[in-house]
Amino acid sequence: MQRILVTGGAGFIGSNLTLALQERHPQAEITVVDDFRSGDFRNLRGFQGCFVSADVSRLDWSARFRDETFDAIFHEASITDTTVHDQLLQAHDNIEGFRRLLEFALPAQTPVVYASSAATYGITSGVNREDQAPAPANIYAFSKVHLDNLARRYARRTPSWKIVGLRYFNVYGPRETHKKAAASMIYQLYLQMKAGRRPRVFRAGEQKRDFVYVKDVVAGTIAALAAPRSGVYNCGSGHPFSFNEVIAALNTALGTSLEPDYFENPYSFYQPHTEADMTKARNELSFVPAYPPASGIADYVKILESGTV
């Protein structure tokens, strides 16, 4: 790969992806497009490529990149705060941003890997498979369902073009600090425990989530380029892990023994269990996550404690 475009590269996953691509392909020209609405320039420390500050949903792609072609496009840009309830804004910026990008990539059939989400499955419990019907519970999830729909439509019209979506589950890892309240539960609990406080979770901490380490997400996203055809794939760890288990893993990594501080769950329904079925990703992308949650958390805490990110 000589020319790579990453949207949302100043964000959590996008910056980890950009820096990993730079390391793997030192000769490649990497371009990042981001408008900093939730990203942070500090995530791109060490990035030697080209930065374009623009909103992907308003950018005139053809004018901006006139004669430039890319060997691959990774689309991570999105409003990611699920508490943004402005339906027009979420739908416009997320869906139209993707449509513009696809229109730009279409003539050269540049392979596109884009970030979908486990949120497309809705408030279900148990194992999620890619062929499940979507059930978006909020406008963010709705926008992601329409990314999948758009990708399917463009791929059907141009079967030789590869457009691959990844349904990320609960991602955690370095370079998520800027997300503040929207950062992972693992990071929130780490901060509480680091400050010497008992970690607060809903009673009785047995709710399970498919937490996936960002290093695995980066590996899965790059592996998606080699997908045999267009389609959508789960990207989780495949190991549901309870909040109590997260706290135990953080205690081990931090050398503490803080007990959970349980409080009543104010929600009438709260997903008891999320889990990615990773069969399709394993069979078709040869993608097997390397970090079960306990090892991902250990690695993450080591990085946080080193103060390097």
Ligand SMILES: NC(=O)c1ccc[n+]([C@@H]2O[C@H](COP(=O)([O-])OP(=O)(O)OC[C@H]3O[C@@H](n4cnc5c(N)ncnc54)[C@H](O)[C@@H]3O)[C@@H](O)[C@H]2O)c1
């Ligand atoms: N983190 C997770 O657990 C998770 C789970 C499922 C899906 N995802 C998806 O993964 C992708 C990356 O998420 P993240 O966790 O890194 O979030 P993030 O908020 O850290 O990153 C998103 C980046 O996109 C940029 N951006 C947003 N809208 C833009 C626009 N219209 N034009 C240009 N730049 C724009 C932001 O400034 C930010 O840098 C998103 O598409 C998100 O929906 C993330």
